[in-house]
């Protein structure tokens with residue numbers, strides 16, 4: 350572990366997300382112990398580790414789906430303790446939407462438009478009376494929906510049903526729905542698992558574009574070439590403990606990280 354390098358990288362930006370001494374126990378099993386790391390504003394940090402390391406558990410704590418046994422998570426100065434997932438989303442910390450959040454019988458465009466409507470409420474009376482203000486607001490939302498579809502690269506699917514998209518594009522629609530909430534930080538849990546190399550390449554380019562907009566990104570991912578190619582910093586868990594943290598070039602040469610991955614006979618970091 351190369352603490353001085355990691356500390357310098359983290360200090361260059363204001364802290365957006367702070368995981369503070371988090372522990373999660375499931376009965377007698379310690380899934381995570383004393384996890385402590387930060388993600389800077391606009392930074393892309395990946396959380397990696399062998400199977401069972403505690404990544405999904407950490408992700409669920411950060412997004413409000415699981416209460417930590419100890420410690421806390423703070424986003425932009427607000428402790429997330431006790432908040433429900435939708436309350437965490439309201440703070441701008443948004444996880445990508447799963448397959449189950451897509452309305453299969455609505456078009457891709459309608460799905461994104463509904464996502465935007467959840468954020469921007471056009472007055473009901475104004476809408477019913479079709480007042481100019483509501484018509485204008487609706488036109489703006491439609492343009493925003495097109496912008497999001499163009500950004501994620503599925504505008505050519507706009508008029509197809511949400512349920513009809515191939516796997517890789519369903520994932521992209523999940524990102525589009527997340528972007529419709531206008532997140533300041535995006536959390537992605539194994540976004541490229543099951544994607545082919547072309548789809549993965551497209552996804553990496555999409556993440557780069559989202560970063561250019563200044564969005565903070567926390568990625569939980571198994572695909573090492575992707576993680577090492579795209580991350581500002583990498584945080585490595587093993588058996589629920591943080592074992593390394595730093596830029597990809599440092600982490601992938603860390604003896605403890607190499608041991609952890611070789612130990613489970615998986616692809617080396």
Ligand SMILES: Nc1ncnc2c1ncn2[C@@H]1O[C@H](COP(=O)(O)OP(=O)(O)OP(=O)(O)O)[C@@H](O)[C@H]1O
Pocket residue numbers: 375378379380398399400401402403404405406407
């Ligand atoms: N709800 C639960 N109840 C009991 N044990 C759990 C629960 N969820 C996770 N665990 C255990 O906690 C540990 C960490 O699991 P977790 O799923 O967070 O790891 P992971 O790093 O995401 O693994 P993978 O890469 O295989 O998805 C594992 O030992 C797992 O069996």
